[in-house]
Amino acid sequence: MFNNLLLGTGAIVGIVAGAVALLLLIVFIWYVATFNKLKRLKNLVDEGWATIDVQLKKRYDLIPNLVETVKGYAKHESGTLEAVIKARSAAINAKGDDRIAAENALTGTLKSLFKLKESYPELKANGNFMSLQSQLSEVETELASARRYYNGTVKEYNTSLDYFFTGMIARKMKLEIRAYFEVDDEEERKAPAVRF
Numbered sequence: 001m002f003n004n005l006l007l008g009t010g011a012i013v014g015i016v017a018g019a020v021a022l023l024l025l026i027v028f029i030w031y032v033a034t035f036n037k038l039k040r041l042k043n044l045v046d047e048g049w050a051t052i053d054v055q056l057k058k059r060y061d062l063i064p065n066l067v068e069t070v071k072g073y074a075k076h077e078s079g080t081l082e083a084v085i086k087a088r089s090a091a092i093n094a095k096g097d098d099r100i101a102a103e104n105a106l107t108g109t110l111k112s113l114f115k116l117k118e119s120y121p122e123l124k125a126n127g128n129f130m131s132l133q134s135q136l137s138e139v140e141t142e143l144a145s146a147r148r149y150y151n152g153t154v155k156e157y158n159t160s161l162d163y164f165f166t167g168m169i170a171r172k173m174k175l176e177i178r179a180y181f182e183v184d185d186e187e188e189r190k191a192p193a194v195r196f
Contacts, residue, residue: 034169041157045178048150052181055143056091056103062139063088063110066132070116070123080116084109097179110136147181154178 067081087106094102114133117123158177161170 031169034166035173038157038160038166038170038173038175041153041160042175044153045150045157048146048153051146052143052150055139055146058139059106059136059143060088060092062132062136066113066129066136069126069129069132070113080109080112084113100179100181103181151180151182154180 063084067084071081084106087102087109091099091102091106117129117133123129160166161175161177
C-alpha cells in the first residue's frame with residue numbers, strides 16, 4: 001500500500017513538473033515572440049524616419065537653388081530669403097524630436113518664399129523657378145507620404161510599448177516612446193481661405 005502511495009505521489013509530482021515545464025515553455029515562446037515583434041516595430045519606425053530623411057535631403061538640396069533664383073527678382077525681400085536659409089540650416093542641424101519642430105519651421109518659411117511669386121509676376125514666368133517649385137512640390141508630396149508611413153508605424157510601436165507585459169520587455173530592451181511627425185503651427189491646421 002505504501003508503494004502505491006509513493007507511486008501516486010510520484011505521478012502527481014511528474015504531472016506538476018510537466019505542467020510547470022510546459023508553462024515555462026509557453027512563457028519563453030511568448031517572450032521571444034514579443035521581443036521579436038518589438039524589434040520589428042522599432043526597425044519599421046527607424047525605416048520610416050530614414051525615408052523622411054531621404055526626402056528632407058532632396059528638399060535641402062533644392063532650397064539653395066530656389067533661393068538663388070528668387071534673389072535675382074526680389075532683391076528687397078532679403079528678410080524672407082535669409083529666413084529660409086536660416087530655417088534650412090536649423091533643420092539640417094537639428095536632432096531627435098527638435099528636428100520635427102525645425103522641419104515645420106522650414107515648411108513655414110518655404111510658404112512665405114512661394115508667396116513672393118504673387119508680388120513678382122516675372123518670377124512666375126521664370127522657367128527655372130517654376131521647375132524648382134514643381135520639384136519641391138513633388139518632394140513635399142513624397143515627404144507627406146513618408147510622414148504618414150512614419151506616424152503609422154510610430155502609432156503601432158507606441159501602442160505596443162503601452163501594453164503592460166510588452167512594456168516590461170520594452171523597458172528591458174531600453175525602448176522609448178517615439179514622437180509623431182506633426183504639424184505644430186496652428187495656422188497650418190486651419191482651412192485655407194479661398195478668394196475669387
